Amino acid sequence: QVQLVQSGAEVKKPGASVKVSCKASGYTFTSYGISWVRQAPGQGLEWMGWISAYNGNTNYAQKLQGRVTMTTDTSTSTAYMELRSLRSDDTAVYYCARDNRHENWFDPWGQGTLVTVSS
Amino acid sequence: QSALTQPASVSGSPGQSITISCTGTSSDVGGYNYVSWYQQHPGKAPKLMIYEVSNRPSGVPDRFSGSKSGNTASLTISGLQAEDEADYYCSSYTSSSTDVFGTGTKVTVL
Numbered sequence: 288q289v290q291l292v293q294s295g296a297e298v299k300k301p302g303a304s305v306k307v308s309c310k311a312s313g314y315t316f317t318s319y320g321i322s323w324v325r326q327a328p329g330q331g332l333e334w335m336g337w338i339s340a341y342n343g344n345t346n347y348a349q350k351l352q353g354r355v356t357m358t359t360d361t362s363t364s365t366a367y368m369e370l371r372s373l374r375s376d377d378t379a380v381y382y383c384a385r386d387n388r389h390e391n392w393f394d395p396w397g398q399g400t401l402v403t404v405s406s
Numbered sequence: 407q408s409a410l411t412q413p414a415s416v417s418g419s420p421g422q423s424i425t426i427s428c429t430g431t432s433s434d435v436g437g438y439n440y441v442s443w444y445q446q447h448p449g450k451a452p453k454l455m456i457y458e459v460s461n462r463p464s465g466v467p468d469r470f471s472g473s474k475s476g477n478t479a480s481l482t483i484s485g486l487q488a489e490d491e492a493d494y495y496c497s498s499y500t501s502s503s504t505d506v507f508g509t510g511t512k513v514t515v516l
Contacts, residue, residue, distance in 0.1 A: 391440035394454035
């Protein structure tokens with residue numbers, strides 16, 4: 288079955304960086320993209336950006352431009368999201384999701400990775 | 407890009423129908439037939455319920471339906487069931503080639 292499995296929870300200090308991984312299985316990795324979405328505690332979903340697993344093209348949310356980098360490793364069917372210069376308001380659950388750009392949907396989603404930013 | 411506007415909460419009794427609205431602009435909801443809906447139970451990852459305004463993925467009950475008029479999309483749940491109690495989010499493609507989510511709606515089954 289199609290599945291995305293993310294790396295474990297992280298605790299970081301303000302100003303540090305975090306890199307979350309998302310390993311895909313059950314489908315042809317390069318036939319879809321991966322979007323990253325985050326959810327702060329008790330808040331709604333926020334789209335962070337997208338990467339094509341086919342050619343590595345990316346598109347990031349404007350508010351995160353310059354702080355976020357999304358990459359893929361097609362040899363291991365794994366996507367990565369790195370966020371730099373962490374602030375307390377980056378504390379959130381980070382999700383990856385398979386992204387079909389042609390029909391514009393996200394399915395399935397990974398289980399989520401809690402990133403806590405605290406001094 | 408501002409979040410799409412959804413009502414904070416909607417409630418209904420078992421068996422009733424409810425509708426959740428999702429209002430955007432001509433640069434997102436109104437400009438494209440790329441509206442999708444997601445269901446999220448507490449502590450769980452979101453689940454795709456509707457894509458391209460009104461299409462249902464396999465496995466999603468036909469009690470769930472979607473539509474759009476102008477800059478507002480809607481999700482209707484007919485024959486409301488206890489397991490439908492969850493948070494629901496809309497999402498739309500935008501003219502910036504990005505995506506934007508709605509503010510989210512908590513559905514309560516009375």
